[in-house]
Amino acid sequence: MKLLAQVAAAFVALMLVAFLGIVTLILSEEGAEATETASGTGLRGVPEAFRPWILKAEAECPHPELTGALLAAQLAQESGFNARRGKGGALSDKGAQGPAQFIPSTWATYGYDADNNGESTPWDIGDAVMAQGRFMCSLTGTAKSSGFPGDIRALALAGYNAGWGAVERYRGVPPIEFARRPGKAEGETYHYVRVIMAAIPKYQGPALVTVSGSGAGARAVRKALARLGTPYSWGGGSPQGPGPGFCDGTNGYDKKTGRCSASRTHGFDCSSLVQYAYWGSLKLPRTAAPQYGATSHRPVSRSDLRVGDLLFWSKSGSGAIYHVALYAGDGNVVHAPRTGKNVELVPLTSAMPERDYYGATRP
Known part of the structure; x- marks a missing residue:
């Protein structure tokens, strides 16, 4: 009986060591991922047209x-x-x-x-x-x-x-x-x-932004930042990347010529960029208002924003949301603003009219 008790104790100790080893490995891997960093491109001394x-x-x-x-x-x-x-x-x-x-x-x-x-x-x-x-x-x-x-x-x-x-x-x-x-x-x-x-x-200018951390939000922002400079295309883009859009009688037109530029532009609009950025971890709806609806159960105050949170702008309530962006940290957002512009990193305060800021959610 004494021998059996010793064997049992040794087995339990061995299993405990193995368990602790697994836990340590998991924690180490999480810690390693948490230090992962990705930076936006730094560029200086270049004419704005280029x-x-x-x-x-x-x-x-x-x-x-x-x-x-x-x-x-x-x-x-x-x-x-x-x-x-x-x-x-x-x-x-x-x-x-x-x-x-x-x-x-x-x-x-x-x-x-x-x-x-x-x-x-x-x-x-x-x-x-x-x-x-x-x-x-x-x-x-x-x-x-x-x-x-x-x-x-x-x-x-x-x-x-x-x-x-x-x-x-x-x-x-x-x-x-x-x-x-x-x-x-x-x-x-x-x-x-x-x-x-x-x-x-x-x-070579300083990095536009550094995104540290693990999780779906940080990965989504890194993915979106890799598309800086991609043209805006109303209705364009998909989970697979940039694509041509369309004009709907109001949106997607070149203001100078009046021609439909979206159908000839491979790019993203605001919601397709967000969908593309999150797709590997979360399959969000295609447009901004449904994206709000799918994540509104996790609202976030402006003072508690984290990297990867979704920010929304509206003229009159949740049914009239017209824009979505990804919070990139340090008061910045990455988004696809409008026809004639490109995917960009800008301060939250100037991304869209302040009076239209509706709120934020955490996917």
């Missing part, structure tokens, strides 16, 4: 090496952010056109009507920057899989300037002796890469 497109191009590339600051430094070197057409415009002796300096053959591969104005041209800022981002994103992926030594960003830049064939030939950034064409000055690509790499810090 800023949303640079942020959008960065957000659409899966390679973290391709940052907004890198794209900005490249645009500065290519054209000095020059989008003028005709005399004084960005046109090289090699036939490269526009702020990102595309030659026609490369433009045919990467160019498209990103700004939905009915024209695909390397002279339009939106078209040019998005094509630049797509080309650089492709080159970054190629550089990462090449196994060539050196900075991935430098390899991609060299491919943009001289063609990837030159990078393959030298198994890296072409040396100073390399000339892109016979009879032309040597070192163009070599210096191109060095100048842009050195200029990146000039355009």
Whole structure:
């Protein structure tokens, strides 16, 4: 009996140690997740017309090496952010056109009507920057899989300037002796890469916001922040990402032209951005008023807001809610504001008219 009691006691002790070990592991994992941090893109020193497109191009590339600051430094070197057409415009002796300096053959591969104005041209800022981002994103992926030594960003830049064939030939950034064409000055690509790499810090601003913590709310805000710069499209967007919208007789029209811009714009409206951000953890309804209805059982006072809370604006009660945003912390919200604007991070106090603020909920 004494032996049985000792065996039983040992078994209980072993199980207790195992249980405590599991608990410790769970707590450690939760603690690790709680320190996870994600930051919005920092960008400075960029003309305002270029800023949303640079942020959008960065957000659409899966390679973290391709940052907004890198794209900005490249645009500065290519054209000095020059989008003028005709005399004084960005046109090289090699036939490269526009702020990102595309030659026609490369433009045919990467160019498209990103700004939905009915024209695909390397002279339009939106078209040019998005094509630049797509080309650089492709080159970054190629550089990462090449196994060539050196900075991935430098390899991609060299491919943009001289063609990837030159990078393959030298198994890296072409040396100073390399000339892109016979009879032309040597070192163009070599210096191109060095100048842009050195200029990146000039355009790297402080992070717009830092989101720390675990849980569905923090994850949703990080996901939404990754879409900064994405155009607003009335009725556009889904849990899978940006998409074209529609016009309903009142909404979705370009105020300057009166044309329906939503149907030609791949983006989000306010509620589709929120739905997209939460979809992996919570399947919210599609529009703002039902989103309020689905979460109104957990109201939150303005003084007790947490990251990921939903904020609503209305003209006259819950049935007239017209806007929703995600609380991003530090008094800021991330939202898709209206036609003609992009997904942005702004103070709560200026996101929408203060008099229309209706309340907040916690999904």
